[in-house]
Structure formats: structure tokens, C-alpha cells
Amino acid sequence: MDAKARIIELRQIIEEANVRYHTMDNPMMTDYEYDKLMKELIELEKAYPMYDDPNSPSKKVGGEILQQFEKHQHTVPMMSLSNVFSIDEMNGFYEKMIKENSNLSFVTELKIDGLAVSLIYKEGKLIKAATRGNGLVGEDITQNVKTIKDIPHQLKKPIDIEVRGEIYMSHQAFKKANEERLKENQELFKNPRNAAAGTIRQLDSKVVAKRGLSMFVYTIVKGINFVKTQFEALNFLKELGLPVNPYYRHVKDFNGLKEAVLYYDELRKTLHYDTDGAVIKVNEFDQYEKIGYTAKSPKFQIAYKFEAEKEESKILDITFQVGRTGVITPVAELEPVLISGSLVSRATLHNEDYIKNKDIRIGDYVWVHKAGEIIPEVIEVNLQKRNNQEPFKMIEHCPVCQSRLERKEDEADYYCMNPDCSGKNVFKLVHFASRVAMDIDTLGEKVVELLHEQTFLQQISDIYKLKDHYDSLIELDGFGKKSVDKLLEAIENSKKQPLDRLLFGLGIKHVGAKVSKILVNHFPSMDALMHASYEDLINIPDIGPEIANSVVQYFKDESNIKLINELKLLGLNMNFEKIQVKEHPFNGKGFVLTGTLQNFKRDEAKKLIESLGGNVLSSVSAKTDILLAGEDAGSKLKKATELGIRIMSEDEFMELINE
Incomplete structure (x- = not known):
């Protein structure tokens, strides 16, 4: 076989292997065999550059660093779906559809919990990929999408077609990505969907290639130009070599719909990726225009949303955390249980009132879910399994510094009032360095805890003095010259963060990210804000008495003034540049x-x-x-x-x- 023929053959084999491994979860070869074929392809392409193809699977290793994402105007809007949350609501949709045409059939598909993306092929070659954006305009993410192994660069037919689907991160890839971030002392991803969305918008496509994203394609734009029904469309997409989720059904009546969604609800617990519902579509394309659209959704399809997954576990203990403001949060220590694709061993109990209202006790069997599919939370006690557990009793002293706790009359939380509590200090430092505040890469919770124990970090200003301890830092376990240099560079870069980020990072009670932006828009320097009176603050729209009082009290504290003056001397940005907006009727409204x-x-x-x-x-x-x-x-x-x-x-x- 000549070189050109072998290159073409290798590309076809590798593309097929990618689909079998990432989409069908049914590998056709071992990783070793795959790597050997890929190595052979790369060597042949180097030896015969005249056969180079930008769509070769060998290009899926990334390497391009983008300056920014170009905008992409969708020729057909990427609309969202209307949701139903019960079998009765689904029946309402079904009745509405067949009222106009009793001969309609339906297709059911899994709703993948990921990021909607459009792929455009010309003569079978992938030329563009774009995010949904606002539905009308998205972002061009072509280079990043080309690193995803199960997305073919070349279709099996040389046609012009636009297809859409969902980019997602499997549980295995999610676990691996978080293990890597843990090694780098970076903040962990909260869930696979957020990880996928954050990854696909990376400017460095090498990062995207490493994260192991996958995709399921589920629709053809203007599909009626190719086939007559959605069921045919899914089969056609598979024929083209595109990754299609295998769990789709063609059903003729409501019983078929009901059976399908109940099957999916059980199936999702066994899958290696997240799904939050089922999509139900009228099958016949020629009925779509007749059925019509709302301003944001097609009327001929809906999403049936599953109830948030919950599992039973046993409370082994109730422990307590000290937050950066001193708030004490009870935490249930659980027998590990798998929920929504991740192992959960701890869940928030919020506060004393929450525990007592639900009568939660150590030793209870409880139902746990992920609030917003992110934060594990105890929602209910299984009283049928209760024995003689002791009722919960709130602690009276701080679990870190042993100071007596206080609870204000109008609040549900208890507070440690000791300003020197090391528990509070750690969380203040973590918050200050976090991505949403000063965004100091590599200064995550574990690094802060280590440096706090080693006495290098006791207060916020110490972050900017770490360079004075350079020789000591590189001797610490898990550190070294390279990681310390990276940390110090991130710290130096953080000095340029805008004033609202700094204000948010200081951890003033009731002053979140949104309030910080409002404040600096009215007081565009730290000095101006420090001297603002209660009356000045209360006159700002969306600043109520609680926030105004909290800000005034913060700047009355001499230790806070001392900290801010130190940060000034250390070179942090203390001014805010207002965005200049054009003259418009909305100005100031x-x-x-x-x-x-x-x-x-x-x-x-x-x-x-x-x-x-x-x-x-x-x-x-x-x-x-x-x-x-x-x-x-x-x-x-x-x-x-x-x-x-x-x-x-x-x-x-x-x-x-x-x-």
C-alpha cells in the first residue's frame, strides 16, 4: 500500500475508533493500539507533507492560542426549549399536538447536560463551530472543537450541512480534570457541565485537547432538505460519521412517550455522563412550520425535566465550618454516596433552624441531593430507619478558636466574633484569592492552608509579601522553583485587578460582586468610598440600610484601614475606571x-x-x-x-x- 492510501486508511480507522470510544462507550481497540496507529499517522504525515489535511485526526491535539473569539451570526436561530416537569404536563403537550393532526408520531431523546454548539461542514469538511450565545450570535470556537476526538473533521459524504448538538464532559474526564487541578492547587470544577463550558472557551486549544470533551449531535439545520423526519435525521447523522446518542426512540402514542421518559429516568443513573431530562419532538418535519414557534422556543418539541437526583445515605457525624465572616455552618459527614456523577461524603445543613425544622440527627438515614445540581444538601430524614438518636444540639463555642458564639436576633446564623480566629482568616484568604475576586491562580484552599500553618500567610497583605520568603517557599513539600515562580507571577498580576474585585475580595459583609460594582461606579476610588457617609450610600439605587451600615462600619475599623493602606503601598489598584457609555435615553435611569x-x-x-x-x-x-x-x-x-x-x-x- 502506498503512503497516501495508508494515510487515508489510518485517518478512517482512527476516526471510527474515536466515535466508538467516546460516543458509543464501546472501544474497538486498546489505548496502546490506538496510540500506535496515531504515531504511525503522525510520522507518515511528516514524511509526506503533500498529503497534509487540516481535518486529520492527528490535528486533535490542540496547539493554537487564540487572542479572542470571533462572533458568528447564526443563519437559523439556536432556540431554547420549553420545559415540562410532570407526566401530566407532558400529556398536555401531547394532546395539543395531536389535536391538530392525529397522525403525528414522536421521537424521544436524552437531554444531555452540556453546552449547545453548531457545526458547519462544507463538502464534508468541518469549517466552523460556534456556541449558542444569545441564540442569534454565538462565538466561533472552531479551533477548540477540532481538538474533540469524537467530532469528525471529515464526514463520510462530501455534503454541505449544518448540525447542532451538545458538548459535554464525561464523569471520567471530569474526575481526571479535577485531579489535575488539585495537583496544581487550582479551584476544582463544580460539575461536568461547568467544566465543559469553561473548557470550550479556553484561549489555548492545548488545554481543551487535554480535558477530554465529547459531543452528541442531535439535529440538522433545515433537516427537511435531507430527510423527512427526526428519526431519519438521527440515522442519517450516524451514517455521516457524527456522534449520536444511542438512546433515541420513535413512538406513536402517549403510552410510548411515558414509557420512554420513565426508562430514561432510570437509565441516567447508569450513564458515564450527565443528563437532566428527555427531549420530545414531533417526528414529521413537514409539520414544523404549521405548528410554529414562540419568540424563543419551537412549539413542536419540549424538554421533560427530571427531578433532581437524590440518594439515601447515613449521617456519621455533624461537624462545623467557620466562614470568612465568622458564620458557623453545620456540615453532615456522610457515608459516601454517588449523586449526579460524583461521590458525595459531605453535605450542607445550613444552620441550626434548618436542622431543627427537619429534625436531623447524627445516625439518621437521610435523602441527599445537589442543590442547583452543584451543592450537596440534606433534604429529608428517613424516619422509618430512625432508632434512638439524640436530638441535635448547636455548639456554643467556635470549633477553631473556642471563642463563644453569638447569634443575632434577626439572623439564623451563629458567628465567631473573634477577629483573630485562624479559621476565619483562612477562609478570608481563600476568598480574596478566588477566581471571582482577585483571581490569583494556584493560590487555592490547600495552598492557603499550608502557607497559613507555616505562618507565611496570616492576613491578606501577607499574600503580597510572599516573595520575601522565596527561598523558604521552594523548600516546602509539593513546591519548587517552577511552582513558586508561577504563584508569585499570579500574585503580581492580581495587583492590576479592578477596584470592584478588590472590594469584593475584602469580604465586607453583604458586599457581593454585584454590590461591589455598584459601589465603585458611584465612588470610583477606595479613598472616596472610605469617606462615604451612610446617607451617601443609602441614596444609591439598590443599596439598602443593611449594606450601607455594613460598609460604614467596615471603614470605621482601624485594622481595616491599616490593611487598605498596606495594600496601597504594596501597589494594588485603588481606582476604578468607569466605562464610557454613549449618550442614550437609558443613561442614569x-x-x-x-x-x-x-x-x-x-x-x-x-x-x-x-x-x-x-x-x-x-x-x-x-x-x-x-x-x-x-x-x-x-x-x-x-x-x-x-x-x-x-x-x-x-x-x-x-x-x-x-x-
């Missing part, structure tokens, strides 16, 4: 959003308003200038009407944002 918007998600509308000089408030008050009212607006609309506040429709809003 206070908005409240209510009801369901048809053309925007809430966050998108909020960003638009802020980019045009407006400010989005959480509730209607005398500070509100405009109420943006979507469908099914409720009490906020009533209150705004009573106060004589301007009511703006979504159509009017869309006209104004384009001015």
Missing part, C-alpha cells in the same frame, strides 16, 4: 425587570441596560425610573403603576436599544 421576556434572558437584558448607562434594580421603589414588563408581569407591575413609574414594553425596549 433605574430599571426594574418583571415578567417573562420573549427576546432576551434576564441577564442579557441587564447587560444591555448597563452598557447603555442604566442601572438594574431588584425591587420597585421611588428610585425606579422604568419598569420593563414582559409577559405575566405580577406585583411589581401593580406597584409601579401605583407609584406612577413609566412602564416599558419589550417592543419599546427593543426599539430604544437600537437607537
Whole structure:
């Protein structure tokens, strides 16, 4: 066999192996055999550069570093799906569909918990991949997508086609990615979906290649140009060599739909990837235009959302954590149990009232789920398995410094009031260095704890003095010259973070990321904010008495003033550069959003308003200038009407944002 023929053969074998391994979970060869074939292909391509092909599977190792992502205008909007949460609601959808046409059939598919992406092929070659974005405009992530092994660069037919699907991270890849981050002392990914979404937007495609992402393709854009039904479309996608989830069904009636979703609900517990529901689609493409669309969703398909997965476990103990503000959080120590793809051995119990209201006791068997599919939480006690467990009793002293705890009358939490509590200090340092605050890469919780124990880090300003301990740091276990240099570089870079990040990192009670941005927009320097009075603060939209009082009290504390002055001398940015917005009717206006918007998600509308000089408030008050009212607006609309506040429709809003 000549070199060209062997190169073509190797590419075909490797592409098939990628699909079998990543999509079908049914490897056709060992890793050793795969690596041998890949090595042979790479060597042949080097020896015969005239046969180079940018779509070769050998290119799926990454290497390109992007400066930014280009925008991509979708020719057909990437819409979201309407959700149903029960068999009865699904029946409502079914009845509505067959009322117009009793001959309709349906296709059921697993709803993969990942990131929606569109792939565009020309003459069978992958030329572009883009994220959903806002549904109309996404980001061009072609180079990153080309590193995903089960996405073919070359289809088995030389056709022009656009397909869409879900990029996801398997449980195995998720575990491996977090093991790598743990070694690097980086913050761990919360769940596979967040890991996949964060990975696909990396600027360095080498990072993407290492993370082991996968994809399932589930639809053809303008599919009626190729086949007549969704069931045929899925089979056609497989024929093209694209990765298709194998668990799809063609059903003729409601009993078939019900049987399918109940099957999926059980199946999901055995899969090596996350799924949060089933997608139900009318099968016949020629009915789609007749059935129609809402502003954001097709009417001919829905997502049946599963109840959050919960599992039973036993509470072995209840321990207590000290947060950065001194708040004491009870934590259930559990017999390890697998929930939503990860092993859970600890779950939050929130506070004393939560435990007593649910009568949670050490030794109880309890139901645990992941709140928001992220944070493990105890939700219910299995009283049928209770024996003679002692009722819960809240501790009276801090578990770290043994100071007596205090509980304020209007709060559910207990606090350690000792300003020198080392437990609080560790969490303050971790929070300050976190990605959402000063974003000091490699200064994660374990590194902070180690440096705190070694006395290098006792307060925030010590972070910026670590370079003075260089020789001692490189001698610590798990460190070395390379890792210390990387840490110190990240610390130095953090000095340039904007003022709102610094303010958030200081951990002032009630001052989160959003409030920090509001404050620095009105007081664009640390000095100005330090001298702001309670009256100055309370007059800012969305700043209530609690926040205003907390800020004033923070800057009255001499130890806090000393810390800020130290940070100034250490070179941290103490000023905020306001974004210059063009002249627009929204400038300086206070908005409240209510009801369901048809053309925007809430966050998108909020960003638009802020980019045009407006400010989005959480509730209607005398500070509100405009109420943006979507469908099914409720009490906020009533209150705004009573106060004589301007009511703006979504159509009017869309006209104004384009001015």
C-alpha cells in the first residue's frame, strides 16, 4: 500500500475508533493500539507533507492560542426549549399536538447536560463551530472543537450541512480534570457541565485537547432538505460519521412517550455522563412550520425535566465550618454516596433552624441531593430507619478558636466574633484569592492552608509579601522553583485587578460582586468610598440600610484601614475606571425587570441596560425610573403603576436599544 492510501486508511480507522470510544462507550481497540496507529499517522504525515489535511485526526491535539473569539451570526436561530416537569404536563403537550393532526408520531431523546454548539461542514469538511450565545450570535470556537476526538473533521459524504448538538464532559474526564487541578492547587470544577463550558472557551486549544470533551449531535439545520423526519435525521447523522446518542426512540402514542421518559429516568443513573431530562419532538418535519414557534422556543418539541437526583445515605457525624465572616455552618459527614456523577461524603445543613425544622440527627438515614445540581444538601430524614438518636444540639463555642458564639436576633446564623480566629482568616484568604475576586491562580484552599500553618500567610497583605520568603517557599513539600515562580507571577498580576474585585475580595459583609460594582461606579476610588457617609450610600439605587451600615462600619475599623493602606503601598489598584457609555435615553435611569421576556434572558437584558448607562434594580421603589414588563408581569407591575413609574414594553425596549 502506498503512503497516501495508508494515510487515508489510518485517518478512517482512527476516526471510527474515536466515535466508538467516546460516543458509543464501546472501544474497538486498546489505548496502546490506538496510540500506535496515531504515531504511525503522525510520522507518515511528516514524511509526506503533500498529503497534509487540516481535518486529520492527528490535528486533535490542540496547539493554537487564540487572542479572542470571533462572533458568528447564526443563519437559523439556536432556540431554547420549553420545559415540562410532570407526566401530566407532558400529556398536555401531547394532546395539543395531536389535536391538530392525529397522525403525528414522536421521537424521544436524552437531554444531555452540556453546552449547545453548531457545526458547519462544507463538502464534508468541518469549517466552523460556534456556541449558542444569545441564540442569534454565538462565538466561533472552531479551533477548540477540532481538538474533540469524537467530532469528525471529515464526514463520510462530501455534503454541505449544518448540525447542532451538545458538548459535554464525561464523569471520567471530569474526575481526571479535577485531579489535575488539585495537583496544581487550582479551584476544582463544580460539575461536568461547568467544566465543559469553561473548557470550550479556553484561549489555548492545548488545554481543551487535554480535558477530554465529547459531543452528541442531535439535529440538522433545515433537516427537511435531507430527510423527512427526526428519526431519519438521527440515522442519517450516524451514517455521516457524527456522534449520536444511542438512546433515541420513535413512538406513536402517549403510552410510548411515558414509557420512554420513565426508562430514561432510570437509565441516567447508569450513564458515564450527565443528563437532566428527555427531549420530545414531533417526528414529521413537514409539520414544523404549521405548528410554529414562540419568540424563543419551537412549539413542536419540549424538554421533560427530571427531578433532581437524590440518594439515601447515613449521617456519621455533624461537624462545623467557620466562614470568612465568622458564620458557623453545620456540615453532615456522610457515608459516601454517588449523586449526579460524583461521590458525595459531605453535605450542607445550613444552620441550626434548618436542622431543627427537619429534625436531623447524627445516625439518621437521610435523602441527599445537589442543590442547583452543584451543592450537596440534606433534604429529608428517613424516619422509618430512625432508632434512638439524640436530638441535635448547636455548639456554643467556635470549633477553631473556642471563642463563644453569638447569634443575632434577626439572623439564623451563629458567628465567631473573634477577629483573630485562624479559621476565619483562612477562609478570608481563600476568598480574596478566588477566581471571582482577585483571581490569583494556584493560590487555592490547600495552598492557603499550608502557607497559613507555616505562618507565611496570616492576613491578606501577607499574600503580597510572599516573595520575601522565596527561598523558604521552594523548600516546602509539593513546591519548587517552577511552582513558586508561577504563584508569585499570579500574585503580581492580581495587583492590576479592578477596584470592584478588590472590594469584593475584602469580604465586607453583604458586599457581593454585584454590590461591589455598584459601589465603585458611584465612588470610583477606595479613598472616596472610605469617606462615604451612610446617607451617601443609602441614596444609591439598590443599596439598602443593611449594606450601607455594613460598609460604614467596615471603614470605621482601624485594622481595616491599616490593611487598605498596606495594600496601597504594596501597589494594588485603588481606582476604578468607569466605562464610557454613549449618550442614550437609558443613561442614569433605574430599571426594574418583571415578567417573562420573549427576546432576551434576564441577564442579557441587564447587560444591555448597563452598557447603555442604566442601572438594574431588584425591587420597585421611588428610585425606579422604568419598569420593563414582559409577559405575566405580577406585583411589581401593580406597584409601579401605583407609584406612577413609566412602564416599558419589550417592543419599546427593543426599539430604544437600537437607537
